[in-house]
Amino acid sequence: MSLTGKVHKFGDDVNTDYIISGRYKFKTLDMRELAKHVMEDLDPEFYSNVNEGDFIVAGKNFGCGSSREQAPLAIINADISAVIAKSFARIFYRNCINTGLPLIECDTDLIDSGDELEVNLKDGILYNRTSGLEIPITPLPPVMLKILSEGGLVEHFKKHGTFNLD
Amino acid sequence: MGKTIAEKILSAKSKRDVKANDIVIADLDFTMGQDGTSGLAIRAFEEMNAARVFDPARVAMVIDHSAPSPLEGVSALHQQMRTFAGNQGINFYDIGDGVCHQLVPEQGHVVPGDLVIGADSHTCTYGAINVFSTGVGSTDLAAGIISGKLWFKVPETIKFVLNGSLPRGVYSKDLILYLIGDITADGATYMAAEYTGQAIADLSVEARFTISNMAIEMGAKCGLMEADDKTIAWVKEHSKKEFEPVQADADAVYAQVLEYDVSNLEPQVAQPHTVDNVAPISAIAGTPIQQGFIGTCTNGRIEDLRIGAEILKGKKIARNTRLIVAPSSRQVMLQALKEGLIEIFVESGAAVVTPGCGPCVGTHNGVPSDGENVISTANRNFKGRMGNNKAFVYLGSPAVVAASVLTGKLTDPREFIK
Numbered sequence: 001m002s003l004t005g006k007v008h009k010f011g012d013d014v015n016t017d018y019i020i021s022g023r024y025k026f027k028t029l030d031m032r033e034l035a036k037h038v039m040e041d042l043d044p045e046f047y048s049n050v051n052e053g054d055f056i057v058a059g060k061n062f063g064c065g066s067s068r069e070q071a072p073l074a075i076i077n078a079d080i081s082a083v084i085a086k087s088f089a090r091i092f093y094r095n096c097i098n099t100g101l102p103l104i105e106c107d108t109d110l111i112d113s114g115d116e117l118e119v120n121l122k123d124g125i126l127y128n129r130t131s132g133l134e135i136p137i138t139p140l141p142p143v144m145l146k147i148l149s150e151g152g153l154v155e156h157f158k159k160h161g162t163f164n165l166d
Numbered sequence: 167m168g169k170t171i172a173e174k175i176l177s178a179k180s181k182r183d184v185k186a187n188d189i190v191i192a193d194l195d196f197t198m199g200q201d202g203t204s205g206l207a208i209r210a211f212e213e214m215n216a217a218r219v220f221d222p223a224r225v226a227m228v229i230d231h232s233a234p235s236p237l238e239g240v241s242a243l244h245q246q247m248r249t250f251a252g253n254q255g256i257n258f259y260d261i262g263d264g265v266c267h268q269l270v271p272e273q274g275h276v277v278p279g280d281l282v283i284g285a286d287s288h289t290c291t292y293g294a295i296n297v298f299s300t301g302v303g304s305t306d307l308a309a310g311i312i313s314g315k316l317w318f319k320v321p322e323t324i325k326f327v328l329n330g331s332l333p334r335g336v337y338s339k340d341l342i343l344y345l346i347g348d349i350t351a352d353g354a355t356y357m358a359a360e361y362t363g364q365a366i367a368d369l370s371v372e373a374r375f376t377i378s379n380m381a382i383e384m385g386a387k388c389g390l391m392e393a394d395d396k397t398i399a400w401v402k403e404h405s406k407k408e409f410e411p412v413q414a415d416a417d418a419v420y421a422q423v424l425e426y427d428v429s430n431l432e433p434q435v436a437q438p439h440t441v442d443n444v445a446p447i448s449a450i451a452g453t454p455i456q457q458g459f460i461g462t463c464t465n466g467r468i469e470d471l472r473i474g475a476e477i478l479k480g481k482k483i484a485r486n487t488r489l490i491v492a493p494s495s496r497q498v499m500l501q502a503l504k505e506g507l508i509e510i511f512v513e514s515g516a517a518v519v520t521p522g523c524g525p526c527v528g529t530h531n532g533v534p535s536d537g538e539n540v541i542s543t544a545n546r547n548f549k550g551r552m553g554n555n556k557a558f559v560y561l562g563s564p565a566v567v568a569a570s571v572l573t574g575k576l577t578d579p580r581e582f583i584k
Contacts, residue, residue, distance in 0.1 A: 013351055013352070013440060015548050017546070017548040017549070017550055017551055018548065018549065018550070021528070021550050021555075022202070022231075022527040022528045022529060022550075022551070022553070023528045023529060023533075023550070023553045027237060027239040027240065028239050029205050029206065029209065029243070041549055041550045041555040060352060061351060061352035061355065061385065064351055064352065064385065065287065065546065065548060066202075066286070066287045066546075067203060067285055067286055067287040067289075067301040067302060067303050068202060068203065068303070069203065069206050069285075069303035069304040069305060070206070072303075073206075087352065087355065089352070089355060089385060090355060090356050090385070090387055091287055091301050091302060091303060094302060094303060094306060095303035095305070095306075098303060098305040098306060098309075099303075099305060141189065141319075143189050143317060152305070153210075153305045153306070153308075153309055154210050154213045154214055154305060154308075157214035157215075157216075157308075157309055157312065157313075158213070158214055158215060162312070162313045162315070163191050163309070163313060163315055163316075163317060165189075165191065165317060
């Protein structure tokens with residue numbers, strides 16, 4: 001699975017209220033509609049500036065706060081291909097795997113807004129085309145890779161009827 | 167080698183001898199969703215081609231975040247939950263019953279030693295009664311209510327040893343805010359927290375819930391306490407279930423052990439826009455306040471209402487200041503009515519609203535205006551949290567909120583406590 005796109009960079013501790021505000025998440029289950037408000041409190045122009053396949057890049061503790069699965073779903077429906085951060089909050093991390101949004105843990109100090117990245121999840125390589133640097137990625141544990149590679153937890157349960165992670 | 171509480175509970179529930187960083191599939195004792203997360207869980211349940219939940223008695227859905235419904239879209243979500251709950255025969259709590267994290271222990275659904283998931287990040291609250299409970303997303307909840315199981319990474323544990331006794335006018339909220347300020351919003355990410363020591367032993371079970379509730383605000387997966395006599399008495403009063411408390415071994419291995427002496431702690435306030443931006447009240451007293459809020463799964467219990475009412479009794483809140491009070495459950499509201507607390511709030515000038523989450527999550531019941539400052543007993547103060555990203559939310563104890571709405575500015579509650 002190879003992904004390419006441009007970087008939209010954010011700081012540390014981006015919480016799920018910033019990803020999708022509570023005032024929107026209760027209004028609808030239409031994720032294309034929710035996606036229009038993704039990251040709005042940090043950057044009102046974010047949604048209109050995203051091209052299909054772009055990356056959200058951030059510092060530490062991305063996705064802290066509430067357990068709302070609308071957060072990864074709104075990101076997916078804004079056509080972001082993956083989130084890249086120094087570290088992720090635990091519930092958000094699970095929610096990404098379960099909904100099929102790839103996440104990448106690495107040192108993001110060497111990535112800037114507007115950089116063009118090439119990511120190969122299978123081989124664990126992140127290449128910054130703009131700076132020419134290759135950045136090592138922390139690999140996902142096998143349990144999560146299995147769920148992600150099957151397209152998320154819904155597809156896993158459709159296929160197996162229960163957990164089948166051994 | 168000894169085990170932590172988290173390692174022991176996950177060993178028992180996975181029927182394996184596990185230690186930190188192992189990955190297990192474990193049996194769930196209870197599962198819960200609220201109105202912000204259940205809609206997606208029901209959708210995932212249907213997409214997974216499931217027909218029945220694994221055990222209706224072990225599943226609850228609660229309408230609390232946006233209750234009563236302020237919008238058509240929310241009404242549709244609520245209706246979907248009512249239909250699902252009716253068809254499946256699960257535990258169901260409708261508008262006005264209360265906040266999920268008050269109801270789950272209050273109604274006796276969970277007991278010491280249990281493994282519990284909830285599609286709400288503050289599910290860690292029940293750690294105060296020795297329950298390994300943790301927040302998950304909607305798809306995890308769907309998998310949990312279908313199979314009765316979920317996969318977990320066994321967390322490492324940070325142990326907080328809290329020595330000394332809290333001074334007068336200083337509460338468990340001040341203590342947990344201080345700890346979060348000290349170790350920061352990601353200081354315990356992926357880990358379990360264990361809270362122990364004289365300061366915890368001194369607290370009532372209700373006050374302990376406030377501490378475990380906010381474990382997630384330091385990134386923790388759960389906020390565990392051992393069960394002492396107070397815990398056992400409280401649980402027996404609320405639940406008929408049999409239980410076996412789980413204590414940590416003396417030689418358990420911890421990622422970190424942090425010791426604090428709380429004897430000189432002063433009231434603490436989290437400043438906008440992060441929970442770990444904590445200052446003692448003396449450093450920020452005098453900041454103007456337009457709205458106060460007493461309630462939530464953090465501080466909406468009967469003891470919290472008593473603390474607020476004692477300060478407000480016979481007084482009026484300041485001009486151009488508002489106070490909203492949301493009891494955390496119907497039972498709490500009834501008890502507050504019996505004790506005359508609701509009368510005190512209403513006479514002081516407060517608006518008392520439906521038991522539930524109130525304005526905490528910004529959907530209704532008191533969205534602040536641009537540039538306004540709010541002092542709240544909730545657990546989050548993120549930008550936009552209360553529905554307006556141009557407002558500023560401060561977090562404190564019920565005493566800080568009550569004192570601050572009397573003066574119209576952030577105020578040390580000890581000025582009002584005899």
